[in-house]
Amino acid sequence: MAGNWKMNLDHQQAISTVQKLSWTLKDAKHDYAAVEVAVIPPFTDLRSVQTLVDADKLEIVYGAQDLSRHESGAYTGEISGTMLNKLGCTYVVIGHSERREYHAESDDVVNAKVRAAFAHGLTPILCVGEGLEVRKAGNQVSHTLAQVEAALADVPSEQIAKIVIAYEPVWAIGTGEVATPDDAQEVCGAIRRVLGELCDEGAAAGVRVLYGGSVKSGNVAQIMAQPDVDGALVGGASLDPEEFAKIARYQSHVVA
Numbered sequence: 442m443a444g445n446w447k448m449n450l451d452h453q454q455a456i457s458t459v460q461k462l463s464w465t466l467k468d469a470k471h472d473y474a475a476v477e478v479a480v481i482p483p484f485t486d487l488r489s490v491q492t493l494v495d496a497d498k499l500e501i502v503y504g505a506q507d508l509s510r511h512e513s514g515a516y517t518g519e520i521s522g523t524m525l526n527k528l529g530c531t532y533v534v535i536g537h538s539e540r541r542e543y544h545a546e547s548d549d550v551v552n553a554k555v556r557a558a559f560a561h562g563l564t565p566i567l568c569v570g571e572g573l574e575v576r577k578a579g580n581q582v583s584h585t586l587a588q589v590e591a592a593l594a595d596v597p598s599e600q601i602a603k604i605v606i607a608y609e610p611v612w613a614i615g616t617g618e619v620a621t622p623d624d625a626q627e628v629c630g631a632i633r634r635v636l637g638e639l640c641d642e643g644a645a646a647g648v649r650v651l652y653g654g655s656v657k658s659g660n661v662a663q664i665m666a667q668p669d670v671d672g673a674l675v676g677g678a679s680l681d682p683e684e685f686a687k688i689a690r691y692q693s694h695v696v697a
């Protein structure tokens with residue numbers, strides 16, 4: 442379960458949020474081996490989160506929301522994979538729809554960033570998903586698979602086996618309009634099939650495919666019950682540590 446904070450919470454708020462998340466999960470005796478918990482704060486929070494996680498030996502992992510495709514140099518405002526690695530990041534979100542839309546990130550840029558992440562020992566959380574027009578036309582599967590294939594062009598199969606893919610239908614992000622469990626399964630299942638073609642079926646079975654878009658504690662269990670949904674990339678609901686802890690603990694509130 443990964444919490445994408447987007448442009449919310451400064452470094453002081455980050456410390457109290459991660460502390461509360463960790464206490465809540467500790468009280469509930471959360472099994473981190475069963476459900477990994479990651480936070481994805483803004484760049485300016487990462488050093489504070491690293492210091493807290495290291496000092497208190499927390500099992501929560503963390504990552505960044507973007508990285509530069511470049512190694513170093515005259516790229517004002519950009520952050521390299523080397524820098525994120527040094528901050529102890531496990532993950533980096535790549536190709537979020539907000540970056541594709543507001544920063545004109547093309548599939549080529551996304552592909553270069555995926556390769557840069559792997560080159561620096563970071564696990565990409567590659568975001569893909571269709572907008573409303575594509576969904577209305579019924580082309581969500583072909584659109585999303587084309588994004589996956591473009592993002593993974595020339596990425597070696599050993600690396601593809603380690604990637605995390607987040608299917609985030611754009612019309613479900615921040616709208617309260619959650620995709621139905623069947624909608625999520627349709628595209629997540631198709632993503633896994635194409636991963637099987639790009640590496641092999643065994644490796645594809647082990648890739649974590651997440652769903653993202655208006656996930657809350659009240660709807661996460663039905664989505665997680667789908668065979669090809671392995672986790673969630675949570676936006677708004679991850680800003681509240683108690684709510685995010687409930688999402689991570691979805692197994693404890695499944696009604697049998």
Ligand SMILES: O=C(CO)COP(=O)(O)O
Binds near residue numbers: 445613614654677
């Ligand atoms: O974009 C998302 C996560 O990356 C989803 O955001 P919301 O959970 O706020 O809809």
